[in-house]
Amino acid sequence: MRTIVTGAAGFIGFHVAKRLLERGDQVIGIDNLSDYYDVRLKLDRLAQINNQSGFTFHKQDLVEHEPVAQLFKEVGAQRVIHLAAQAGVRYSLENPHAYVDSNVVGFLNVLEACRHNKIEHLVYASSSSVYGSNTKVPFSVHDNVDHPVSLYAATKKANELMAHTYSHLYRIPMTGLRFFTVYGPWGRPDMALFKFTRSILANEPIDVYNNGEHQRDFTYIDDIVEGIIRVVDRVPAPDPDWNGQSPDPGTSSAPYRLYNIGNHSSVQLMDFIAALETALGKKAEKRMLPMQPGDVQATYADVEDLARDVGFSPDTPIETGIARFIDWYKDYYRI
Template structure:
């Protein structure tokens, strides 16, 4: 299978591309190596896959309309996984235009490329952030998600709506995956686990928002990648029982689906930090702070739809995942 993966220098995209190559797929990797965080980390991720005979490295911004049109026409992927995006809730308060450029303009370029080049299935990254002000736990794909609390969340909700339009108009099968707090080796430096590890090893205090009472459905990278691949191989189909009289937000009469992809086991942030302290062998000095604007207090994924449709079953415990991350971090940064 020839698969286009956007964001192959990113955290999830790099792990996914490696797994696809290992199973024998051809991967067309799209990434612009932007400087949102350490470019060297992105380059080193790419080093894990760039010399593979079945990997093609395309240096391109998905917001580049002409460039994306050319890439689709040249490489003719059978399936596409769009993971390139401007990420981060807090950064969306500082630089909102970056989210429109990448997450909206870039996504329409992906949809158009799929439409005009006979792509069989588009899988794309959404986010647990779309649940916004929803306080019903666990979050279900059958819940309404019309009240985002950040521009990042709004852009991901927009992606789901845009995808539905193309599924309806052009019968393009699309599947959105609402990721829940992904962590693990080669992770993003702006994520809590990375920030905490760096600060604790340096003997510096860590900022703990919402006084550590956050509950997050932390999901290990290998479990995420397994879910993405299973979803990619299971082309989205119309729901024959879908009714316009009482529409289901998670399915459609068109070949469109959205799924939660999480661990289905939320952990309080303070407990997460305590586990990290144990594997680092050091205790953190904590600055306990209030909830940040745009953040949600808790995330908790109902993944039953993904279990039913593709057999998704996360298996990595928090202890296993954090231990593997700490081992990688010490080796990578020689600490």
């Protein structure tokens, strides 16, 4: 199987590409190596897979329509796993154009390339952030998500709408995956676990937003990857029971599906920090701060559809996942 993985130098993209290569697939990695965070970390991820048989890498910005179209045409892939995006909720308040360029224009170029190259399945990253102002938990793909509270979330909701449109018009099988707070080895430096670890080891205070009252469905990277791999192998078909009189947001009369991938448990932020303190053997100095614009109080994934359709639901405890991250962090930074 020849699979394009966009964002291949990113946190999730790297792990997905590595897993596909391990099972014998050919992987075409695409990444623009943006400087949103330390490019050295991205290059070091790529170094783990660059010499593996079956992997080729292309430095390419998905915003550039013609080069993207030509690249898709040349590589002749059968499937696409689209993980490239401008991430981060708070950064979207400062640099909104970066999100529209990468997450909307870039995604449109991927959709057009899939349309013109007979891609048999596009799996793309959405986000738990699309649930926005929803307070009914656990969050279900069958619930309405029309009230995002950040531009990042709005671009991910836009991706779902754009994907459905192309799936309907051109009968391209597409699956959107709403990820819930992914963490683990090789993670992003702008994420809480990475920042907390760095600050605690440096004897610096950590910023605890919403006075520690956040709840998050923390999902370990290996569980995310397992879900992606199982989903990409399950090409969706139109739902014969879909009814326009009572439309189900999670399915469609087109070959289109949405799934949550989360640990289906909501963990208090203070409990997450306590698990990190235990793994480090060191207490954190906490700077309690109010809730930030664009944040939500709690996330909690309903993964019933994922479990039913692909036979998998994430279950890695935070204590296990955090310990693995700390082992990687200390090795990578030679601590």
